[in-house]
Amino acid sequence: MTYPVQGVRSIELDVSDPARAAAFFTQISNLTQVEARGGSFYFRGTGAYHHILALHQAAAGTGVRRVVFDVANRDTLAALHARIKPLSGVTEAPHDLESPGGGYGFGFTDREGRNYAAVCSVADHADTADGRDRPRxxxxxxxxxxxxxxxxxxxxxxxxxxxxxxxxxxxxxxxxxxxxxxxxxxxxxxxxxxxxxxxxxxxxxxxxxxxxxxxxxxxxxxxxxxxxxxxxxxxxxxxxxxxxxxxxxxxxxxxxxxxxxxxxxxxxxxxxxxxxxxxxxxxxxxxxxxxxxxxxxxxxxx
Ligand SMILES: [Fe+2]
Incomplete structure (x- = not known):
């Protein structure tokens, strides 16, 4: 069986105080901040993914902005897009991404209105050695x-x-x-x-x-x-x-x-x-x- 999705790449959270939450995730959870942009903060684990967590300023309460799935390449992404579109509430067309790490992908919603994205070709990291009590x-x-x-x-x-x-x-x-x-x-x-x-x-x-x-x-x-x-x-x-x-x-x-x-x-x-x-x-x-x-x-x- 082949799977269009390779895994959960990242989760993006809306929080009331992104700077305070960022201090928690770097100083206590041992993630590494890779970028800060427009009031948002992005963090990697020791694994290859460019970032596994994004913190954004919440407009209305703490919650989940989206879950981002990893896809192997553009061909698989195009096939996944065709598969999702008739089953999703809203599906964007695939496009180059401006978000940290770049890449190519699209956002979509499920049948209960949750936001997701599927992405490929992100600028991931080559250094992937485990660290003692550092999340991968x-x-x-x-x-x-x-x-x-x-x-x-x-x-x-x-x-x-x-x-x-x-x-x-x-x-x-x-x-x-x-x-x-x-x-x-x-x-x-x-x-x-x-x-x-x-x-x-x-x-x-x-x-x-x-x-x-x-x-x-x-x-x-x-x-x-x-x-x-x-x-x-x-x-x-x-x-x-x-x-x-x-x-x-x-x-x-x-x-x-x-x-x-x-x-x-x-x-x-x-x-x-x-x-x-x-x-x-x-x-x-x-x-x-x-x-x-x-x-x-x-x-x-x-
Ligand atoms: Fe669990």
């Missing part, structure tokens, strides 16, 4: 959906994802890389951001990163534990402006021989919330913040 990339974005069947259909039919597992209210979507999942959909009552997961190079880095967060006044809201589907280690935090953030590592690496399973297979015994059986239930704060941040409705052009 965004492993996955977890999206709450008030109409999960509609959004599942969009992810599969328009974006070419493979539904790889289902666990409780979650469905996991795999694309053209070896990570078990790149998008997770949480069926619920609001179409909001559940969380964004930053991939650490190893378990020790998750723990060190969690300690640094705790020292800075950002305690663990859920974890540290190991998930069932995806097998990844997790620790969840309320970041600046209560953005729901995850540090993760050791996500399952899969290929086309992977056999998906359903909620019964992944269910934990009563009283357990992770494979190790060590984490307490998530805090009330985590429950609140994993539903509260909406996707911006008015910013589709990229």
């Amino acid at each position: 990339k965004i492993t996955h974005v977890n999206i709450n959906s008030a109409d999960a069947e509609k959004t599942k259909g969009f992810l599969i039919e328009a974006l070419g994802f493979r539904l790889i597992d289902a666990s409780g209210p979650l469905t996991f979507f795999h694309c053209g890389n070896t990570d078990h999942n790149s998008i997770v959909l949480a069926a619920g009552t609001k179409s909001t951001l559940n969380h964004v997961a930053f991939e650490m190079p190893d378990l020790d880095s998750v723990m060190r990163g969690a300690g640094r967060m705790r020292d800075a006044g950002y305690p663990i809201e859920w974890g540290v534990g190991r998930h069932s589907a995806g097998n990844n280690v997790f620790a969840y935090f309320a970041g600046p402006e209560e953005l729901p953030l995850e540090y993760t590592a050791e996500v399952a690496q899969i290929d086309e021989s992977y056999i998906p399973h359903g909620p019964e297979y992944w269910r934990f015994p009563p009283g357990r919330m992770d494979q190790w059986g060590v984490t307490a239930p998530h805090t009330p704060r985590w429950k609140r913040i994993q539903e509260m941040h909406f996707f911006t409705k008015d910013a589709y052009p990229i």
Whole structure:
């Protein structure tokens, strides 16, 4: 199976105080700022992507401006555009990008009005060595959906994802890389951001990163534990402006021989919330913040 999307390249967030949030992501989350432009800030991990996070001045509240998908080349991008257009609310024509790192791509919306972009030919980095407790990339974005069947259909039919597992209210979507999942959909009552997961190079880095967060006044809201589907280690935090953030590592690496399973297979015994059986239930704060941040409705052009 070939996938038009290679992975989540970046997420762009609207925040009330971009400079303050930028200080958090560089000084506490160990990302590296690569550009500041027009009041927006752009950050890379240790992976190749030019930037994995953008912070913009919010016009109306903290939320997600868009999720940006990586595509291999212009031919694949053109085919993806043709596939998305009849299924999307709004789809731009592919064009050269003025945003940091440049490239070629287009913005589009899904059937619940979230903004995305698909891009290729971005000026990525050659230095990709891991750093101790420095995030590599965004492993996955977890999206709450008030109409999960509609959004599942969009992810599969328009974006070419493979539904790889289902666990409780979650469905996991795999694309053209070896990570078990790149998008997770949480069926619920609001179409909001559940969380964004930053991939650490190893378990020790998750723990060190969690300690640094705790020292800075950002305690663990859920974890540290190991998930069932995806097998990844997790620790969840309320970041600046209560953005729901995850540090993760050791996500399952899969290929086309992977056999998906359903909620019964992944269910934990009563009283357990992770494979190790060590984490307490998530805090009330985590429950609140994993539903509260909406996707911006008015910013589709990229
Ligand atoms: Fe996650």
